[in-house]
Amino acid sequence: MxxxxxxxxxxxxxxxxxxxxxxxxxxxxxxxxxxxxxxxxxxxVHYPEQRPVYPDRFRGRHRLMKRDDDQVRCVACMLCSTACPANCITIVAVEHEDTAIEKMPERFEIDLLKCIYCGFCVEACPCDAIRMDSGRHTLPAYDRKSEHIGKVDLLAIGEATIAPQGGRYRSVKEAH
Ligand code: SF4
Ligand code: SF4
Missing domain, CATH: 1.20.5 (Single alpha-helices involved in coiled-coils or other helix-helix interfaces)
Structure with a gap:
């Protein structure tokens, strides 16, 4: 009524x-x-001397996860860049020497100035290769170029993970 x-x-x-x-x-x-x-x-909060405790689902800076042998876990399937509504992920794929893996990203770049931190890329990834659980903010920068983060930066804060496809996210540390 x-x-x-x-x-x-x-x-x-x-x-x-x-x-x-x-x-x-x-x-x-x-x-x-x-x-x-x-x-x-x-x-x-008197940041950075004091840091708030973020909730588990806080979406911070992206990181690329690794395999047990420290190689990038991403298989350059492009699902994250396709799902990204801000169109800010650039991936250039190359063939992997291991034919079981097929592809890997030669270039993986995120333009953080365009990113809206929606987390769709993390949701879309079928193999737990990209996460936003770093608990870090995007750093302030003096020029636009510094806000383009590449594979090296993304891997620098990544860690090995053994999450099965579609399974619960687990890092190697958590598993042992
Ligand atoms: S968080 Fe959203 S906007 Fe940012 S890269 Fe991922 S999908 Fe794109
Ligand atoms: S991060 Fe995940 S979704 Fe994006 S290209 Fe790599 S494997 Fe595919």
Whole structure:
């Protein structure tokens, strides 16, 4: 059943906005004084000296995971770049010398300035090759080029994982 809602009709005093503006100034002033003298109420984290504990599902900087022999786990299937709504993943595939693996990325680049941290790439990957569980923020940079992270940077914070296809994510460390 439809619920009827009365249309808001402001009074003449409300229409003048003088009192409403004064009320707004009052709220801001109260908050300012509370922040100035009652620091316990201020939810400020003094980063980087203090670091908040992120929830498990926090999506931070990407990392590429590795096989047991430290090789990149990615098989250059392009599923992540296809799923990426920001179109910010560039992969150049080459043949792997192991015919059982077939392909690997020669180039794997993410443009972090375009990335919206949606996590679709992680969801799309069939072999746990890309994760966003690093707990790291994207670093500030002075130029756009520094926000293009490549395979070397992505692998530098990756670790070996033995997750089966479609299975629960597990790192080698967790498994032992
Ligand atoms: S988090 Fe989203 S936008 Fe960023 S690379 Fe992955 S799919 Fe693309
Ligand atoms: S990271 Fe995963 S989804 Fe992306 S190309 Fe590599 S294997 Fe495929």
């Amino acid at each position: 439809a619920k009827l809602v009365n249309r808001f009709e402001p009074t003449l005093v409300e229409q003048s906005y003088v009192f409403e503006a004064a009320k707004g100034v009052g709220v801001v002033t109260r908050q300012f004084i509370r922040n100035l003298f009652g620091r316990r109420d201020t939810p400020t």
